[in-house]
Structure formats: C-alpha cells, structure tokens
Amino acid sequence: MQIKKLSPLLANQIAAGEVVERPSSVVKELLENAIDAGAKRIQVDIERGGARLIRITDDGHGIEREQLELALARHATSKITQTEDLKAIHTLGFRGEALASISSVAKLTLSSKAQSASDDSAGWSAIAQGQDMAVEIQPCPMPIGTIVEVRDLFFNTPARRKFLRAERTEYVHIEETMKRVALASPTVAFTLKHNGKVTKRIPAAQSDEQQKQRIGAIVSNNFLRHALHLDTAIDRLRLWGWLSSPEHHQNSNLSQYVFVNGRAVRDRTLNHAIKQAYQELLPVGRVPAYVLYLELDPEKVDVNVHPTKHEVRFSDARQVHDFISRAVAEALEPQTETLLADDLLQVEEVERAYIPQDNHFKDQPKDEYYHPRLEGGVSIDQETPSVSRTQVQRERHYSSYAPKTASSKGNHQHGQYIQVADRFLLQPIEQGVLLLDFKAFWLDYSAQLMQQEWASEAVKVKPLLIPERLGIPVETVAESYLELWTKLGFDLNLTGPKSVALRKIPASLMHINIKQLTQQVLYETASDSHNISLKEMQSLLLEKLTHHWQPESNQSWLELLNPHPWQESQHCQLLSESDLARWLVSKPNSDTFSQTQIHSANSKH
Structure with a gap:
C-alpha cells in the first residue's frame, strides 16, 4: 500500500471527530471564541436541538475582512505565535482547530465587522460548506462584532448524524454548556433561544453581590441559600467560590462546577481533593454541590492535553490537591460544629411538639446514613443535656418511618380505652363512653397547626x-x-x-x-x-x-391526644351504652366489635 497525504477536507473531518462530538461541542468552541474576542453580550440561537441551526452573535472586536478566510483554515489562530506561548495559556482557545473542524462537517457562515472599520462600512461574510474547503467572501451589513452560523450539522457525515440524540436531549447539553461558560465569565451577558423562543437569559454581573445572584440563577437558589462561601490563598494559589454544607447533599454529580483560571474543567485531581474533604461528613452514595474557582500561575498548569480542553495537568499536582482538600475541609469544619448543635436543638424541639415520648428504639434498624463520627454527644448548654447523635438519628428514623400496618377491622385495647378500626377511639368514663373520630380530629389539628406555621413563616x-x-x-x-x-x-x-x-x-x-x-x-x-x-x-x-390518611396503629393515640383538649372537640361525643350499640350497628365494621368488650372496659374503669 502506498502512503498518501490526506486531503484537507478529510484531515479536518478526522480532527472534527475530537472537537465536534455533538451540537453542544460547537456551542462551547464558539462561545469561547466570542469571550476571547472581548464580547460583553452573547446571544445563542438554536433550532431543533442544534442539528438544524446554531447561531452565535457577539459584540466583540470582530475580524478584519482580509483575515476571514484565514480564520477558517486549520491551525490558524491569533491566540499564540510561538512555542513559548504554550507554557502560559491566558485565553480559552489557542489550537486553531475549531472553525476548520466545524466547517468540514456543517455549512458554516462567519460574518464579522472589526472595531477598526468605519461606521458606514459593511461587514463581511466567509461561507464554507465542507465540500472542497473553498471559502466564499461576501459583503454583509452588520454592527461591530461577529456572527457565526452553523447549519445542518453532520450533513456530509451521515454516520455521525445518526448518533445525535433527541432534540430535547441535545438542547439540555447545550444549556449545560452555556451554564458552564456563563459561570466562568460573570461579566458577560448571555441569552439562549431555542426554536425562536427565549429559554434562558443571564444578565452580566458588575459586583460581587450580582455575581452571587447570578450563581443562584444559574445553579439553584436553593443551593446558594445553604452554600458556604470559600476564599483562601497560599503562595500563588487561590481557591474561592461556594460549596454546599454537609446537611445539604445530592445523589448526582449535577451542580458540580470547577474552573481553573476561568476555564471549566473536569479533572480527577480536583474532584478527588473535594471528595476527600467531604468523605466523613456525607452519607454513603451522596455527593456535594459546589462552584469553585482555582487561580494559579498559568505556567504551573498545562491545558494543552486534549482538543476539547476539558482536561488539565498541574506541574505540582500534589500541592494543588492538598491545598484544595485542606481549604474545603477548613471551610466545612466550623459549619459542621454549628449545624450539629443547632440540629440537636431543632430535633428536640420538634420531638416535644409532635413526637410521642417513646424510648423503645432497641429493635430499630440502624440508619443507613449513620457514620461513626456522629457517635459523640454535643452539649448544647447547661439546661440542655448532652444528647447522643446516634440516639437522635434513631429517633428520627422511628418518627419518620414508624412501621405501618394495613388497616384491619380489628380493635386494640390499651388499658382503659379501645381503638376501633384504626379510626375511632372509645374511652369509658362514669357518664358513658367517649367516642372520638380520631381521623377527623387529627386532620383538623394538623391543618390548623400547618396554617399557623405558614402564617408565621416558621x-x-x-x-x-x-x-x-x-x-x-x-x-x-x-x-x-x-x-x-x-x-x-x-x-x-x-x-x-x-x-x-x-x-x-x-x-x-x-x-x-x-x-x-x-x-x-x-x-x-x-x-x-x-x-x-x-x-x-x-x-x-x-x-x-x-x-x-394512613394511621399508624402501633402508636398509642392517647399519648398523642393527651396534651390536647380532645374531649372538647367537635369530633368527640358522649354516648350511653344504648347509643353506642346503635352506633356500632350502623357502622359497616361493627361485627369486629362487641358490646361485651364495652362492658369489660366499663367494669375495669
């Protein structure tokens, strides 16, 4: 077989296999180019999940007409000029592969007007459709900035096109890509439109408070509400951002963002360092959420590892790992101590208000989220006794997941009162028998209690x-x-x-x-x-x-009712034996309850 040089089109299509994995890859490359061009406003227009159209419009410094054709050539870039520049990359893009790779698998139109152009002069468009890599230049009236249109992605590579997912799936990937770029560039405003409809608008942040609000809008206000702020530095390393407290964790890796010198990365060293700081604080299978920014000397990190630029290498990976792990652990430590104390107070208060005082927890299974770190008791103050964390966890387990039995038509006698059909309570007294519709009473009580708490916002x-x-x-x-x-x-x-x-x-x-x-x-x-x-x-x-309604028949109802004047409730009535007998006959489950038990209970009383 003879060795032949590949055509420019085939070489670019091979390179596109690394750079352009799906529509979101195109969006990422074009957004990074817009930010490198100094854009302050960027609009992303998507049609059919990016398969039909991807249009990126920015207000950056633009491209001169003479350089438009060169911009679509492979390995053509304005970011670096010599080998030494690779040792300290300060821009998001630098390889010069993105536009060439995209134009080889799609119909690309690059329109731009440079800042140096006069106000009355028109911009210019460079059109490439992936056939023979020929570029056509045409005039195009437009303001200063750049517009990149990518149509019919993978139109000439059907093998790649069939691997595209559903429109909704591709759009979700594009939205996530824009979130990452927006988090890395807080001073840039972003707008995302899908099929002509604005789906996300992210305003620029001009202050620290606006940036914090922007974090909440992009990630989650719930995350920001409970997040801990971190900002620490040593030598020429700085780590800052927000991370979730140990009390607020999740079951997936969503809402985990790490940026190195303003670049979104997925690095094992960084992820392991953060995970190590959390490992003794989270239940098994749970992970934290965080938005963290690592800043260091560009010469100490190599971003030229993979064409997608998601991976990086550190010249001193151990130092970076230990710095991040220690910084995150120190940020979590004081919050952990406070939460333990406050949590115990809150649990005790909740139990006094709602949970029957039953200490028979010996047979309860251990909480699967239990950790030996929680064994130690925490003394709140002199009036609050030290409470074992394990005991609190078990009481939570018991109160939240008390065993539930199917509603049986039997009855349960507890001393001087009788539960009937898991709904009614009979208590013999001197004047007759008190009959309480426990379901109606408890639903009313719960509704009143919730309305009071909603009104007080507590x-x-x-x-x-x-x-x-x-x-x-x-x-x-x-x-x-x-x-x-x-x-x-x-x-x-x-x-x-x-x-x-x-x-x-x-x-x-x-x-x-x-x-x-x-x-x-x-x-x-x-x-x-x-x-x-x-x-x-x-x-x-x-x-x-x-x-x-789902009664817990194993619990003693009187223990729940005793703190409340249930005898005065509209759902409680006093019956004589004859009234009780008629009531039993009228109920469909009266066959499960006999007057003999009433006489027995009365005699005991």
Missing part, C-alpha cells in the same frame, strides 16, 4: 433519612415553584427530567402518606408551575390531606 421540618423519588408530568419546573414547596415545609430538588427528590417534610404531618400526598399535588400543579400561587398550594395540600 415551618418545623424533619429530614427523610431515605429521600423519596417522585415524578412530575413535565421535563422541568420553575425555580419559584420549588421555592413555594420550601415555604410549605417540603424540600424538593430536581434530579433529572420529570423527576424530583423529596428530602424534608413538615414535622407536623403525622398519620399521612407523605409520598402519595406530595406526588398527587405535584401532578396537579407542576404543569402550571409558573402561575400557581402560594395560597393555591396551601389550599390544595389541606384539601388532599383526608385522601391520604
């Missing part, structure tokens, strides 16, 4: 040791919608398309199937998440309580 919550995975009828919901749930005492987090995780619930909701209740309300409201109000959510939750 809803007591308790964590679920095993988060519930719930579905939603739409791909995603508005951030304001999740904030409504937070105000109601429910901690919901998006975990993917059409799915959320329930991590915390109102502590006042007992004898209610929380999962089914939350799932039903989600399906009835998520589709209209932008328009539903807090009052509507409150009304709907209270209305659905009665449909998800």
